[in-house]
Amino acid sequence: MTVRLRDLLLGFRDLRLGKAPVIVHSSLKSFGQVEGGPETAVNALGSIFASVMVPTFTYKAMITPLAGPAENAITYGSGADLNRMAEFFTPKMPADPLMGIIPETLRKYPHAKRSSHPIQSFAGINTDKFLESQTLTAHLAPLGLLEQSDGWVVLIGVDHTVNTSIHYAEKLAGRKQFVRWALTPKGVVECPGFPGCSAGFNAIAPDIDKFARKVQIGDSTVQAIPLKMLFKAVITRINKDPLALLCQQEDCERCNQIRKL
Numbered sequence: 001m002t003v004r005l006r007d008l009l010l011g012f013r014d015l016r017l018g019k020a021p022v023i024v025h026s027s028l029k030s031f032g033q034v035e036g037g038p039e040t041a042v043n044a045l046g047s048i049f050a051s052v053m054v055p056t057f058t059y060k061a062m063i064t065p066l067a068g069p070a071e072n073a074i075t076y077g078s079g080a081d082l083n084r085m086a087e088f089f090t091p092k093m094p095a096d097p098l099m100g101i102i103p104e105t106l107r108k109y110p111h112a113k114r115s116s117h118p119i120q121s122f123a124g125i126n127t128d129k130f131l132e133s134q135t136l137t138a139h140l141a142p143l144g145l146l147e148q149s150d151g152w153v154v155l156i157g158v159d160h161t162v163n164t165s166i167h168y169a170e171k172l173a174g175r176k177q178f179v180r181w182a183l184t185p186k187g188v189v190e191c192p193g194f195p196g197c198s199a200g201f202n203a204i205a206p207d208i209d210k211f212a213r214k215v216q217i218g219d220s221t222v223q224a225i226p227l228k229m230l231f232k233a234v235i236t237r238i239n240k241d242p243l244a245l246l247c248q249q250e251d252c253e254r255c256n257q258i259r260k261l
């Protein structure tokens, strides 16, 4: 089955989000074959949604120092090989392939802009005020502003393990944040407020299912969730159980650190 621009336009329109701003996490492959590739998907997103933001994170710019603060879920001095391969962050650095091809395509879209956090930047179309709210110490601020603007998260063929907005809600619930470091042309920059692990985030799905709007486009299930409801659900869960939404991997440094605290 081949998905065409028209299928994408009709599908995204069926979510009925009006002029609400959206943050999109996506897998292009989830649709099956898309005529015109990622450009078609970005055109459809830009046509239907008034404001579209995507994560354009750049993990290649991260480095592990020899020493740093305690209880930081990192093995200092362990990253020598990765440090050697680290690249200086610049605004033109491609988004990490983990984000999928749609964010990288959107980043290069004619009217798109990108924020400047060296690890966790966002790009968007008509999202200037959200992008401008980001600082080095408040790198998830664009997601908070999206929530205040009655924004939605749109998950295209992906699950909550990539739903960055849950990290912002975790922070609001008082969950521990970490410090990470990025290589930039101005030197190594400390990036506080780095979130925990997201591998356990699918546990939130039953709590928000009743607020989710779902459509099928090609082989992909596309769902939209109002950020206000998502934040409320995450904060409620963590208030009830401080270990909620952590992953079960025995060697997960960040989840284990939170358990220890």
Ligand SMILES: [Zn+2]
Binding pocket: 197, 198, 199, 200, 246, 247, 248, 249, 252, 253, 254, 255, 256
């Ligand atoms: Zn984990």
